[in-house]
Amino acid sequence: MDGRRVAYLQAMGLDVWLERGAPVPAWPEATPSTAGGVMALDWAGLEARVRGCRDCELHRTRTQTVFGVGNRRARWMIVGEAPGAEEDRQGEPFVGRAGRLLDAMLRAIGLTREEVYIANILKCRPPDNRDPRPAEVGHCQDYLRRQVDLISPAVILAVGRVAAQNLLETDTTIGRLRGAVHRLPGTDLPVVVTYHPAYLLRAPAEKGRAWADLKLACRTAQDNAG
Numbered sequence: 001m002d003g004r005r006v007a008y009l010q011a012m013g014l015d016v017w018l019e020r021g022a023p024v025p026a027w028p029e030a031t032p033s034t035a036g037g038v039m040a041l042d043w044a045g046l047e048a049r050v051r052g053c054r055d056c057e058l059h060r061t062r063t064q065t066v067f068g069v070g071n072r073r074a075r076w077m078i079v080g081e082a083p084g085a086e087e088d089r090q091g092e093p094f095v096g097r098a099g100r101l102l103d104a105m106l107r108a109i110g111l112t113r114e115e116v117y118i119a120n121i122l123k124c125r126p127p128d129n130r131d132p133r134p135a136e137v138g139h140c141q142d143y144l145r146r147q148v149d150l151i152s153p154a155v156i157l158a159v160g161r162v163a164a165q166n167l168l169e170t171d172t173t174i175g176r177l178r179g180a181v182h183r184l185p186g187t188d189l190p191v192v193v194t195y196h197p198a199y200l201l202r203a204p205a206e207k208g209r210a211w212a213d214l215k216l217a218c219r220t221a222q223d224n225a226g
Ligand code: SF4
Pocket: 050, 053, 054, 055, 056, 057, 058, 059, 065, 122, 123, 124, 136, 139, 140
């Protein structure tokens, strides 16, 4: 292990790391709400569609949409909840303190932010950072589905309760969802669940569990190396 990784792990209060994984399957078929052709869009078309989207009320209060960032051929896809205030200002997911902790978590497993793809369930900020409403998720979900389809990652890391429950279409608690490899509904794509870095900042004692989740995601990606 090189010195930088040791430093990152120490910053997280952890002492081990694993190698990253490999490629895999894709989203099988379009959902009913793809009548607008979202599932046929390329990256440029999808970006433009999201940028101009007014499909739910959140367009009224956003500063800008937050599409997603990173490597469009990534083996790891990180999916969070929705933009917060800083993300809404900067137009990028996972910035600020939580974003820096996410970066440290990724570096601990040998990945940079540029090597993964990071997106949210919702592309616009809910006012006062309230939870996304089902109707908003319903309107927005095909954008994320198309991103997943275009990337075809080896593993999806669902970060936080809202991301996990919406991705996996369940109301099971995050405590019960952690520690297992799930499948994105309707696909073979593996999903591993972990805590949101904003939560880990409030509850640093849980970093050990988050590290176990990252190791599980690493093994899962490796299992999908083909
Ligand atoms: S949250 Fe999604 S569906 Fe709602 S306006 Fe933004 S991009 Fe459109």
